[in-house]
Amino acid sequence: MPTRTTRRAGRLTVALALTLAACTLSAAPADGDPRPHTANAAAALPPDDFYVPPASLPEGRPGDVIRSRKVDPGTPTPRALADTWQVMYRSTDALGRPHAVTATVLVPKGGTPATRPIVGWGPGTQGPAFRCTPSRMIAKGALYEQWVINAMLKEGYAVAVPDYEGYRPGPRTTYMVGKSLGPALIDAVRAAQRLPAAGLSADAPVAFRGYSQGGGAALWAGEFQADYAPELDLKGIVAGGVPGNLMEVALPLNGRPGSGFLFYALIGLDHAYPELKFRDVLNDAGRAVVADLETGGCALEMINKYGNKPLSAYVTRSPLVDAPWVARYTENTLGTENTPGATPKIKVPVFQYHATQDALVEPNQADALHKVYCAQGVPLTWKTYDTTGRPPISDHLRPIQAANAEAMTYLADRFANRPATPDC
Incomplete structure (x- = not known):
């Protein structure tokens, strides 16, 4: 007879699976992607030497492309919407050393790529194994956030999706290390701009967006950008479910x-x-x-x-x-680089949001982070989504779906140079 703990674990597993499927398939009839995309779909992925960093990095700057290849995503919607490449590029690790990171670059088909805005999308937690690599998930059709990327492609935005540090055979991923996440996301955008086949502009307007681990990556990229990548025309940041204080x-x-x-x-x-x-x-x-x-x-x-x-x-x-x-x-705590009254590290408008009841990313620390940013002068808009009564884990995932329309409007307004209305 199953124990109470076993039954609870079973309900939790079902709730997560259903939530992941719901997030991915919420627009399935319109997107034409009827299959649930879960991390388990990666089990059949073969080894791939593309991800093995060179023994010696070529000379260059952060964001320079080391290698690239054209790929077809594993589901029909992104295949129809975009030309897609996997890239390996130079970036900077948490100790300030150069290293290689991989990413996916998706550019909407048709039109003039050089006129397209670019969104750096920070993926949420995938897992430590090589088979969980976000770019491999996209190629297999198993990325649970693919529907968000599709929505941005439909709006005409190019999207750069980093794998973050350490996804390779014999992985050494640096999960939740902001000093690594921020450069990886920034340099994915730079790599997209420097990939000749993509045709994107070095002067393209840019935004950072992400949820959970990816929300942290988006804000870390925002804190790094002015000093690390001042050439980027950064317009705004959308960050949800942010783990700001580890x-x-x-x-x-x-x-x-x-x-x-x-x-x-x-x-x-x-x-x-x-x-x-x-x-x-x-x-x-x-x-x-x-x-x-x-x-x-x-x-x-x-x-x-x-x-x-x-x-x-x-x-x-x-x-x-x-x-x-x-x-x-x-040192990997967001918002600690400034004191109130100093010039804020993040100089662009920010939309930050969180679940009221979140079993994975404690909501009070996110609320405290938004208040710290406000005290520092960051032009921030804060919103919470009531998840009272939802099962653990699914309460964390719910806001990414609930906030998507507002997030898309926020991006459109930033790219159109409309003034933000922060509520600090």
Whole structure:
């Protein structure tokens, strides 16, 4: 007889699967994409040497294209809407070192590419395994956010989608490390502009957009842009479900449905910062989990297999209060680069939104972030979406669908140079 815990896990799995399918298929009759796109669809993806970085990076600047290839996305709508390339490009890691990142560039068919705005879309959590790589998900037709990309393509926007750092055979992804996410998203846009076949303009108006991990990437890109990529004509940022303060996001996850995401974040920080030595505090079970996740773990596996398990099951002692860890997650906290009254790092209008009840990304820390930005003078619009009564995990995913119309209007207004109406 199934236990109460087993029944709860089963309901949670079904709720997530249905929510992912609903997000992807909400416009299915119009889009012509009748298949649910989940991370499990990646299981059949073969090895691919395209993702192996060169032994020595070629000389160049962040955003320079190292290699590219034309691809056909795995579902009919993006195939019909856009010409699509996978690219490998130079970027900058969390320690300021040059490295290679991959991405997908989608350019609407027809018209003049040089006149198209560009949206850098930060994908949400896919998982640590190579098979979960966002560009591979797009190629397979398994990216659960593909419907959002399709909506932007329909509006005539080119879209650049980074894979973030470390997606390659033998992956070393730096999940939730903002100092890596921001440059990866910025440089995906630069790579799209520098890809000759795409025909996009170096002077194109640009926006950053994303949800969850991708919402964090969008705001990190915004904080980096003025110093790191001042040549970009950045018009605005749309960021939802933002994990701005890693510690405040991590603590409520421990032993709860999203505990697999906490464990993955620790893996990501460890990959970005070698001095953390996560392996030194892992027990046998923890080492087995890391190997399992990096071999085959995508988002659903992190929930199905590792939800509701405490960190103490995998470590001999918690690393969360160790000084090196504190230093690294503190420097990867959004909004800490400024003091009130200083010139804000983000100089363009921002639309930030969040669920009122969010089992994955603690809503109070997002509310605190928007208030910090307001105090710094960022022209920000803040909105919450009531998810009271929704199952865990699906409450986190709901706003990406609920906010899409407003997000699209916000982008259109920024690209049309209409004045923003911040509500700080």
